[in-house]
Amino acid sequence: MIDIENLGEMELDILKELGNIGAGHAATSLSTLLDKDVYISVPEVRVGEIKNIFNEFIPEIVAGVIIALQDLEENRSGYLYIMFPEESSKTIASSLFGLDELDEEMYESTIMEVGNILSSSFCDASADFMDIILLPSPPSFALDVPTAVVDSVVSQMAMKSNHIILFETSLSAGSDIKSYFALLPEAGLFEDIMKMTELL
Amino acid sequence: MNSKILFTSNEKGKAIFLTERNVLVKSYCSISNKCSFQDGCQSCDMANTAKKYLADTTPNSGIIALEGELSAGIGEYKIGKNILLKAMGLGSCVGVILYDISTGICGIAHVLLPGTSQNGETKYAEIAIEQMFEEMIKKGARRRKIAAKFAGGAQVFKHMNLEILKIGNRNAISVEETLIKKNIPIRAKDVGGEAGRNVMFNPADGSMIVKYTKGETLWL
Structure with a gap:
């Protein structure tokens, strides 16, 4: 069992690089999908107490998808939460369809598919980097403030630990499209990171 | 102090006003659904009462400051x-809110x-x-007077592909069972649904304010 609270600089750096590579590839996918330039922010890794998680997320309503990550033996590696502020998600959905108005079901399903594409490229790239396998689950969609959405995921992690690691980065395409990525790794992923540091 | 929290009520409704430097910045109002200003609190009887209180802090029967x-x-x-x-x-x-209206001691837990x-x-x-119950008693609350209100346990995911995310309902049931087991009377609850909530408790009148993230406000 790894003590999340006392992770070293090296482990956090690997985690940051892992997320960075994943987000980079997701950005390429988003760029291809929208046919626009996509910019990526410098990622941040934070180790925090679960009780303070409310302060970590933007307070507005976002359209988001949660994807569970696991390895081949179905051990849970963590969760990926991809968020689009409401306006951005509408812009993405309508620009993909070339329509101004979409009915709710089409819109939700589009965002889920976008989440699916982004998470797949995220997983492929970061798993390749670490030489592990990360299989994304089908996306679960929710339209609400991020804290209300992640708390069911957080509750899963809270059974084992009072701390949580949050990797965050944002992608933007022009002024009208923004997207935030949060990666919440679980113990399985840390074991892989530890194995990697031993090899260095 | 620069920020005050005021509670006021009249025959039409009740409202909590958050103020900063003597200006109303936010309100949680029981009639916001019918109000054309939404939560902007430009002007109504209750907002005016609050503004008057802020302008001159002479005791005002219509206002309780928290x-x-x-x-x-x-x-x-x-x-x-x-x-x-x-x-x-x-x-x-x-x-989960536990409160003893006779002594004014109250607590909220984020389960x-x-x-x-x-x-x-x-x-x-x-x-x-x-733990909250015992600590409230230590602080002077009376065991037999404590009552409960609770809200939450939503299921925010519309397209659910992960079984493990269905925890909201289990949380709500567990809270209710615990309260019944401890013989704490449940005065109000608002559980389930698909939207996230912000839950507040106003000790001035013992009401739980449920503000849905998507807009609606309930006073229970």
């Missing part, structure tokens, strides 16, 4: 007296998980409620 606010983080509980209690951003979590644990962590429903 001594600030306390917010319980995920898996925490907070206890106070004559203070606005908050649990923000509840999805599958449940906000994350159902059931109990071996090592007394307050993120679990049973432990949070038990």
Whole structure:
């Protein structure tokens, strides 16, 4: 069992690089999908107490998808939460369809598919980097403030630990499209990171 | 003090006003659904009463000023007296309020998980409620007067592909069972649904304010 609270600089750096590579590839996918330039922010890794998680997320309503990550033996590696502020998600959905108005079901399903594409490229790239396998689950969609959405995921992690690691980065395409990525790794992923540091 | 929290009511409704430097900045109002200003609190009888109180702090019968606010983080509980209690951003979590109106001591717990644990962590429903209850009594609340209100336990995911995310309902059931087991009367509840909630407690009149993240406000 790894003590999340006392992770070293090296482990956090690997985690940051892992997320960075994943987000980079997701950005390429988003760029291809929208046919626009996509910019990526410098990622941040934070180790925090679960009780303070409310302060970590933007307070507005976002359209988001949660994807569970696991390895081949179905051990849970963590969760990926991809968020689009409401306006951005509408812009993405309508620009993909070339329509101004979409009915709710089409819109939700589009965002889920976008989440699916982004998470797949995220997983492929970061798993390749670490030489592990990360299989994304089908996306679960929710339209609400991020804290209300992640708390069911957080509750899963809270059974084992009072701390949580949050990797965050944002992608933007022009002024009208923004997207935030949060990666919440679980113990399985840390074991892989530890194995990697031993090899260095 | 620069920020005050005021409670006022009239025959039409009740409202909490958050103020900064004597300006109304935010309101939680029981008639906001019917109000054309939404939560902008430009002008109505209640807003005017509050503004008048801020302009000259002479005692005003229509206003009760609260001594600030306390917010319980995920898996925490907070206890106070004559203070606005908050649990923000509840999805599958449940906000549990225990209050004793006779002494004014009240508490709010932000419950994350159902059931109990071996090592007394307050993120679990049973432990949070038990510890908060005992601590309130230590602070002077009367055991037989304590009542409960709770809200939360939503299921925010519309297209659910992960079984493990269905925890909201279990949380709400666990809270209710614990309260019944401890013989704490349940005065109000608002559980389930698909939208996230912010839950507050106004000790001035003992009402739980449920503000949905998508707009609607309930006073229970």
